Amino acid sequence: xxxxxxxxxxxYPTPVLVVGTYDADGKPNVMTAxxxxxCCSQPPCVNVSLRKATYSYHNLMARKAFTLSIxxxxxxxxxxxxxxxxGRDTDKFAASGLTAQRSDLVDAPYVAExxxxxxxxxxxxxxxxxxTMFVGEVADVKANPAILTPQGDVDMRKLQxxxxxxxxxxxxxxGDFIAKAFTAGRESD
Amino acid sequence: xxxxxxxxxxxYPTPVLVVGTYDADGKPNVMTAxxxxxCCSQPPCVNVSLRKATYSYHNLMARKAFTLSIxxxxxxxxxxxxxxxxGRDTDKFAASGLTAQRSDLVDAPYVAExxxxxxxxxxxxxxxxxxTMFVGEVADVKANPAILTPQGDVDMRKLQxxxxxxxxxxxxxxGDFIAKAFTAGRESD
Numbered sequence: 028x029x030x031x032x033x034x035x036x037x038x039y040p041t042p043v044l045v046v047g048t049y050d051a052d053g054k055p056n057v058m059t060a061x062x063x064x065x066c067c068s069q070p071p072c073v074n075v076s077l078r079k080a081t082y083s084y085h086n087l088m089a090r091k092a093f094t095l096s097i098x099x100x101x102x103x104x105x106x107x108x109x110x111x112x113x114g115r116d117t118d119k120f121a122a123s124g125l126t127a128q129r130s131d132l133v134d135a136p137y138v139a140e141x142x143x144x145x146x147x148x149x150x151x152x153x154x155x156x157x158x159t160m161f162v163g164e165v166a167d168v169k170a171n172p173a174i175l176t177p178q179g180d181v182d183m184r185k186l187q188x189x190x191x192x193x194x195x196x197x198x199x200x201x202g203d204f205i206a207k208a209f210t211a212g213r214e215s216d
Numbered sequence: 217x218x219x220x221x222x223x224x225x226x227x228y229p230t231p232v233l234v235v236g237t238y239d240a241d242g243k244p245n246v247m248t249a250x251x252x253x254x255c256c257s258q259p260p261c262v263n264v265s266l267r268k269a270t271y272s273y274h275n276l277m278a279r280k281a282f283t284l285s286i287x288x289x290x291x292x293x294x295x296x297x298x299x300x301x302x303g304r305d306t307d308k309f310a311a312s313g314l315t316a317q318r319s320d321l322v323d324a325p326y327v328a329e330x331x332x333x334x335x336x337x338x339x340x341x342x343x344x345x346x347x348t349m350f351v352g353e354v355a356d357v358k359a360n361p362a363i364l365t366p367q368g369d370v371d372m373r374k375l376q377x378x379x380x381x382x383x384x385x386x387x388x389x390x391g392d393f394i395a396k397a398f399t400a401g402r403e404s405d
Contacts, residue, residue: 028361030359031357032356034355035260035354037359038252038286038334039375040372040377041253042227042229062256064227064230064251064252064253065225065250067251067349071225078257095227106401143226155255155261156256156257160255162342166223168221170219170221176384180383186228188228190372195370197394197396198393198394198397199390199391200391200392201388202388202390203388205378205388206293206387209300212294212299
């Protein structure tokens with residue numbers, strides 16, 4: 028028998044995505060968002076939702092570009108800080124000591140120290156209510172060589188991404204390898 | 217110095233969501249999707265992307281409702297199977313031995329044995345390319361009491377959700393607690 032929890036946002040896991048944008052003066056900004064993910068394979072698209080009240084919302088609407096920098100667990104303090112402060116009155120890069128790197132493909136900066144970066148061109152801004160969903164086409168992914176497998180794939184164990192637990196508002200790390208996808212289920216055929 | 221990997225879908229982690237729908241004859245179907253997440257706080261909305269070629273796509277378009285059943289790691293074999301077979305020629309519930317439970321709020325079934333369920337009414341279907349993004353308003357969340365904290369929140373450690381690693385096509389579990397959100401970053405203020 029299941030317990031009804033009401034119409035809450037309890038979906039697990041959600042990612043920890045640091046959205047990079049430039050403001051009208053060219054000042055780089057970052058904010059952390061967990062309402063996002065992958066949304067289309069062709070063209071390759073990701074989505075991230077921001078509230079209109081955020082500084083990043085306006086930057087993104089004006090510049091039509093953003094990056095997603097994915098922190099590893101050792102950057103949890105900086106990633107959390109990027110979700111607490113506002114770029115309106117703070118230079119979050121300066122405050123955190125991290126480096127704003129200009130993307131060579133899209134009009135947005137990313138966090139140079141973070142291990143995995145997606146550079147995105149805005150395709151759609153979809154009004155949903157409190158949040159606006161931004162859909163971006165991935166122009167390129169850039170990775171620290173240290174997080175790659177010998178075959179050049181991203182290795183989850185080396186990336187060590189953060190997970191956000193929405194109900195309890197906690198960060199977790201990724202855990203053990205469980206199974207190969209598109210393989211484990213063949214035993215049921 | 218970062219390595220360019222090209223315009224690939226490398227965002228970590230993505231969730232493992234089992235989408236439940238009814239077909240025109242009322243047969244329950246499930247398919248596994250990892251392109252999805254939370255997208256709006258008010259109204260509370262989630263999104264999941266499906267290809268037009270899937271049986272679930274047509275079910276969802278006709279019924280305007282779906283559920284998301286979130287498997288724990290011990291259901292990895294069934295969750296993977298739900299992504300391999302098609303409801304067009306298979307009764308995946310019968311084949312897996314799992315139970316289709318009719319939602320009492322929306323016109324869709326869920327997997328009774330899975331620990332966490334989101335019941336959703338379709339709000340928007342957004343064409344992106346190969347995938348169509350379905351945005352649903354959460355009508356209710358239902359949870360097994362065993363995954364809740366004493367305060368009634370979902371406990372990530374008890375839920376034990378699956379993570380999908382897109383590059384290497386692997387499932388992982390959730391790992392260690394890292395930090396409290398909206399707290400860890402205050403030290404940088």
